[in-house]
Amino acid sequence: MGKLIKYVLLAMVCFISTNLFAQSSPSPAPAGFMLSEGKIYVVVLVVLVILSGLFIYLINLDRKISNLEKE
Amino acid sequence: MKFTWWKLVCIVFLLYVSIAGFLVKVPNPPGVPLQQSIRNLFFHVPMWFGMMILFIVSAVYAVKFLKSPSPKNDFYSAEFARTGIVFGLLGLTTGAIWANYQWGKPWSGDPKQNGAAIALLIYMAYFVLRGSFTDDDKKARISSVYNIFAFFMLFPTLWILPRLAESLHPGGLGSEGNPGLNPKDSNVHMKLVFWPAVIGWTLLGVWITTLRIRLQIIKEKKYHG
Numbered sequence: 001m002g003k004l005i006k007y008v009l010l011a012m013v014c015f016i017s018t019n020l021f022a023q024s025s026p027s028p029a030p031a032g033f034m035l036s037e038g039k040i041y042v043v044v045l046v047v048l049v050i051l052s053g054l055f056i057y058l059i060n061l062d063r064k065i066s067n068l069e070k071e
Numbered sequence: 072m073k074f075t076w077w078k079l080v081c082i083v084f085l086l087y088v089s090i091a092g093f094l095v096k097v098p099n100p101p102g103v104p105l106q107q108s109i110r111n112l113f114f115h116v117p118m119w120f121g122m123m124i125l126f127i128v129s130a131v132y133a134v135k136f137l138k139s140p141s142p143k144n145d146f147y148s149a150e151f152a153r154t155g156i157v158f159g160l161l162g163l164t165t166g167a168i169w170a171n172y173q174w175g176k177p178w179s180g181d182p183k184q185n186g187a188a189i190a191l192l193i194y195m196a197y198f199v200l201r202g203s204f205t206d207d208d209k210k211a212r213i214s215s216v217y218n219i220f221a222f223f224m225l226f227p228t229l230w231i232l233p234r235l236a237e238s239l240h241p242g243g244l245g246s247e248g249n250p251g252l253n254p255k256d257s258n259v260h261m262k263l264v265f266w267p268a269v270i271g272w273t274l275l276g277v278w279i280t281t282l283r284i285r286l287q288i289i290k291e292k293k294y295h296g
Contacts, residue, residue, distance in 0.1 A: 040093055047089040055082055058278060063072040065285050 077274050084271030088113050091264045098258050104173070111169050112252065113264050117272035118162035119187070123225070124273050125155035125280065126194070130222035133215040145211035146287040148218055149201065152194055154280040158272075159191045174239050182236040182243065186228040193221045193228075 034041050092113035099106060129151035136144035166184065167177035178184060200217055204210030237244045241253030257265070 037094075044090055044093045047093070048086065051085055051089050055085075058282075059072055061282055062078075062278075065282055065289070066073055068289050069285065 078278055081271055081274035081278060084267040085275065088264055088268040088271055092268065095260050095264050096258075097261060108169060108173060109257070109261075111165065112257065112261065113268040115162060115165040115169055116252065116265070117269045118158050118165060120269040121273040121276045122155045122158040122162060123229070125151045125158060125276050126222055126225060128277075129155060130219055133218035133222075136211060136215045140208070140211065142207070142211065142291055143288065145215065146284050146291075148215060149198075150280045150283040150287065152197055152218060152221075153283065154276045156191060156194050156198075157279075158276055159187065159194070163187060163191070170239075179239055181239045182233040183229075183238055183240045186233045190225055190228040193224050197221055 034045075092110055095110075097107065097109050129148050132144050132148035132151065136148060163184075166187075170179060170181075170184075171177045174181075197214060197217055201210055201214045204213070233240070234243055252265075
């Protein structure tokens with residue numbers, strides 16, 4: 001189960017980075033959702049990834065402690 | 072994982088806050104140089120709310136311990152105080168970052184900065200005190216008494232004295248609002264992000280604390296049967 005989460009997270013991160021590379025080519029006018037509003041959505045995405053990572057970490061820790069409690 | 076509804080509330084609220092916190096329209100009144108940095112309201116201020124709530128819970132369990140001494144009450148009291156300190160340190164650090172760009176230097180000796188630092192030092196002494204006992208029963212009893220003292224020191228250091236002095240923060244002698252917020256700098260939309268932020272960050276603190284408490288209980292069982 002823990003491994004599955006890691007792979008899902010890895011896939012998510014890969015997807016995010018290719019997404020950003022694809023849009024980093026110099027274009028005269030900001031095009032696309034991620035580059036609109038002064039690129040604030042890039043920051044939103046970064047914070048969301050950090051927060052998701054923290055939550056996954058916390059849930060895993062919670063699960064490990066639950067397993068210890070059952071022993 | 073021990074699933075409870077408030078863990079879900081924590082996750083949903085914090086995800087909402089980290090989206091809406093950046094996208095919500097903030098007022099930019101003339102004469103107030105906060106600009107976009109007012110968005111720190113969703114991240115810096117909830118640290119203090121979280122810290123106060125965790126310290127209150129810690130004091131409640133200290134009283135509980137003195138009424139009915141059990142190791143469990145002592146673990147609750149100590150771990151809530153510990154997470155409270157973490158939140159306080161994060162609040163001080165984020166405050167220093169904000170202050171550096173808003174007031175020109177990270178530490179201006181502002182009454183609210185000093186008060187918060189003193190309050191945190193008092194709570195750190197709680198853990199120094201705990202560490203100095205070899206007898207678990209004595210440790211729990213005396214540190215519970217100290218914990219209640221530390222909690223009551225929050226009244227002067229955080230809640231009364233900073234409000235009486237002139238301050239760079241909102242709230243204080245000659246400035247509007249309360250230490251958390253100047254009503255001029257916010258609007259209804261920001262409050263719809265701010266309160267979920269307070270609840271979300273506090274619940275995150277509670278979640279981390281419960282994990283530490285459960286770990287302490289497992290340890291206790293292992294070593295003392």
